[in-house]
């Protein structure tokens with residue numbers, strides 16, 4: 001019997017699969033070679049772990065969806081993520097000059113082009129969901145997927161999280177508020193990636209949606225706690241991050257509120273919560289389990 005793929009093998013496989021999908025969708029846009037299209041490619045194709053597509057593929061297949069039926073929602077959720085990073089780096093927001101070891105979009109191009117490339121990636125996400133290949137069965141769930149992604153990205157989800165984060169700058173924030181910021185800013189799209197996989201798998205996944213939500217909320221927060229830890233310890237390979245800088249102490253972060261050891265314990269506790277949620281799912285949750293561990297052990 002073949003051994004199941006290791007996490008790094010499956011991360012690589014879905015990363016390459018997502019890259020092909022994203023390259024295909026951007027290449028299908030009119031005005032090939034135009035600066036706007038180049039800026040969209042820059043924000044999407046120059047690196048990235050593809051964590052959100054991975055979750056869509058793995059959740060969907062665990063519940064019986066065909067891999068080909070997951071290409072569409074996986075590409076859509078990553079387009080939203082790419083747009084959010086381009087806008088997050090803008091001078092009006094985080095004002096970052098490096099992302100994924102490359103100049104940020106507004107540095108490589110200009111601010112107006114970066115804003116528009118983000119806008120165009122956001123609308124491309126919904127074009128993909130509206131028009132991307134899906135089986136006849138998957139086709140019946142397009143509108144539900146569009147609604148899911150819209151709610152996770154907009155004023156009830158990621159955009160609200162970004163606003164809450166901007167409002168919190170320079171202020172003391174307690175743990176409850178910090179959780180709410182991250183639940184919306186980062187967590188909503190991670191939860192959506194899992195739910196899109198479940199939606200693509202059909203009606204039987206309804207029964208496990210509460211457990212999947214619990215899993216996704218735990219790993220979404222754990223992702224952020226680990227991000228804060230990496231910012232503080234400088235234990236990151238991601239160029240352009242404030243490595244070991246004072247930034248992580250000035251901002252309200254988990255290590256700032258709990259101390260470094262407390263933040264590490266928090267990550268462990270969230271990992272255990274994720275595993276508990278998976279325990280109640282009567283499918284083969286192995287890939288989601290090892291992914292949860294990766295989230296709290298990752299160094300980039």
Ligand code: GRG
Pocket residue numbers: 047048049050051083084085087088093100158159162185186224227300
């Ligand atoms: C601008 C509306 C709007 C939202 C921005 C997601 C976000 C909201 C901002 C990102 C800021 C940030 C660095 C958050 C920390 C956690 C995080 C989401 C990191 C980036 O995601 P990864 O690690 O990135 O999945 P890659 O490069 O692997 O795709």
